[in-house]
Amino acid sequence: MIPLPLAELLTVVRGEPHDIPQPPPRITGPVVIDSRLAEPGALFAALPGERVDGHDYAAGAVAAGAALVLASRPVGVPAVVVEDVTDALGALARHTVARLVEGGGAIVVGLTGSVGKTSAKDLTAQLLDRAGPTVWTPGNFNNEIGLPLTALRAEPDTRHLVLEMGARGTGHIRYLTSLTPPRIGVVLNVGTAHLGEFGSVEGIAAAKGELVEALPAAADGGVAVLNADDPRVRAMADRTAARVLLFGTAPDAAVRAEDVRLTPEGRPSFRLTTPTGCAEVTMRLYGEHHVSNGLAAAAVAHEAGMSAADIADALAAAGSLARWRMEVTERPDGVTIVNDAYNANPESMRAALRALAAMGETAAAKGGRTWAVLGEMAELGARSRAEHDEVGRFVARLHVNRLVSVGGQEAAWLDSGAKNEGSWGEESVHVSDAQAAVTLLRGELRPGDVVLVKASRSVGLERVALQLAQEGAEAPGVDGEVAAP
Template sequence: MMSMTPRQIAEAVGGRLVEAPGSERGADGPAVAGAVSDSRQVTPGTLFVAIRGERVDGHDFVARAAGAGAPAAIVEHEVPGAALAQIVVDDSVRALGDLARHNLRLRREQADPFTIIGITGSVGKTTTKDLLRAMLAELGETVAPVGSFNNEIGMPLTALKVGASTRFLVAEMGANHVGEIAHLTTIAPPDVAVVLKVGVAHLGEFGSVERIAQAKSELVRGLVPHGVSVLNADDAHVAAMAAIAPGDVVWFGRGAGLGDGVERPTALGARDVHHDELDHPSFTLTKGDRSVDVHLAICGDHNVMNALAAATVADLMGLPLERIAAVLADQRHISPHRMAVGEVDRDGVRFTLIDDSFNANPDSMRAGLDGLAAWGASRAGHTVRVGVLGAMLELGADEHELHRSIGAYAVSLGLDAVIAVGSASDAALDALAGDIAAGADRAAEGRDASHPVSVKLVHDVDGADRAVRAIAAAHPGTTVLLKGSHASGLSALAERWGSEGAAA
């Protein structure tokens, strides 16, 4: 964070400063270093932003923040007796955004170069962000969110990590509604806008894929004058955003094209893509007449596109192809619950876990299932593959059919077992899991009798745990994919297994 005192922060957010008890009246106060909205993350010198949530009110923790060394807090009402300066505002979330905007403005006023890269898309944002952060770190100090901090709270908190020596800010920008990304770009106007894909995530909230495309296009519209758009040449909705780009358009893609006769030459290309027995993709990365071999350390064919997007930006920023390839080969650990591979030993039963449980929509669900289907394909003998699948949320009126189609898709890939995980306490989640099982059952009716598929519906993660252990006990070498929305609880199951013996 750029150096600011509580008084300067109050001026930046239009708040009323209530000085700390015992402080010298009219003094600026100590410099603030960073900001958090979780009092457990406060360290000496950190600004605490008290946010009123659905379940927790940050104002209840202002005194705790003061005790941990926070010199100031942004609050919506004065908290009596708290031993720190209080900046009283009407809306803490809006003030957080205002402060982040001011912080980035201060950084841009410095003489040293500073670049903001915004990333959006229905799938792949966090993985692309993780890969790009690692590449840009080769060129200078890089700030990027931990995990999926991409909303009106997470993105400004990340922007407040930018200091005088920061060279790059990678800002992940997500949306549940039209206008959200537009708002985020007023806080952090990007120099480079990366749009990965327009899919059906949050279809129930937006109402149509066209509305989703409109929301994602807000990142391009929010570019600084003459900013660069980095667009997916293989996605028609993304390609259409070239028409609104304020500056240069740089394409990435695998050369599939859109069949519309329009030539969209990619800055970097991926040729001769293939996978090892653990589904790590390899390909030849091309730039004009130059090429370099790339071996991804993360799994999944879909990550070729994420790697291409990140590599295209890194190339724009001046990172040589050889260093791009080296970084991609070294990035084994990305944000949690995203195609993370480990070995689980639970009650003496061992199996391989592919943990992709952070969240789910139809596009990412199919990508995860593709990765499971490819796992161990080149090995001698048969690897038993189990898809443990939870509900997908915010899909609108077609949600039941979309869930049935995922169950059918899992069976079509030749999986050995599909375990649909519902909820004993949430009838809606349970019904959607039932749709996955129904779709799988229907598809299994036409399955070759020599390769049957087991379909099971369970009503909590404990049931999923027992079902997986039973299969793995009977079939050494079992591989399990966990994939579902956060509400399905599968990420908690992954953490349970991880705490009891997973090893990357």
């Protein structure tokens, strides 16, 4: 965090000092909401939660070295008391970003989309980090608490802030952009994630478009980076005063991929074209869907002044920084486990399954088979049955060798969809829970097999992948693609 004296903090958050020692403390460390992460100079934000109240841990945070507590009531230790701690965090983030932009010319990038936000954000951050100190959203901390905490990690020399922005309803992204106003806004796609909450795909598109509406005008440096291959995203060009930069495979995309193909291992390879030139790229990530994520990152890097050759080199070196997203483990016995169990919706399911099918070509050459171990896709509302049925059918159409659907009614719909599409028998099996899936796979897997594990986060299906991967595997990930936990 940028060092902050008490007087400035009080002004920014409109707070009242309580139990302040002399001389008054100065914030020089991070802003944390977990007292266990407190360190000398930190600011501990005491947030009320569903199960615990952060105010109860204020004394422990100060004992661990926190300089101050941001609280909604006196807590018996040095504190700044505000009306609402979450609002105060937002005000502090807004103040920090303004200092970075006005004082140092930092570039703030906002990124949203129905699928691939975290992967595209991680790629963008890794590219921009080559051009200057970069701070980005850890994991998917993309809401009204996570986004300010990310912005407050910035240091005086930070040149780029890459901020993932999620939405659970209309107005959410508009609010997030008010906390950390972006100069560059990236919209990846509009899909059916959270369809049950928004009610329609059109409602999702309206919410995602709030990002480009918040951008500065083109004359003031605003840039809307839009997916030329998604009609709903392309149409957002009419909703912004910013300059529009298209990415994708469409011929009119300024940043585009040509001659897209997959390596035998399932890694995307393509010719990257930007306004400054062309270069060949082979990514370390798995699946053709990462081409679009890579192009979005490339478009932002282009705006930051990187050449096509430098972008291609950075893309080829970039990996996943998040766990359980196409996390590949090759076991000593020749079985490959693909842990993509962090989350799922219909679009990301299809993307992961296409990657599995591509990896299946190599598996078949080794006498192996492809396995899709799938669970529920949550928050689909009235479309849930149809979407699960269609994903099951998609598994059969891709000629994946085996489907194991895990869980309740939604998993049963996956199973029935596959059987109705492919007239399958033993190729598709429905089991009740994760442990049943592990037991089945332990008895069936053989060298050369590739196993994809994917479901919504609430299902906890990563337990299947972790148990299978740990059986004889030395460590998760391949070629350093997976960040440490």
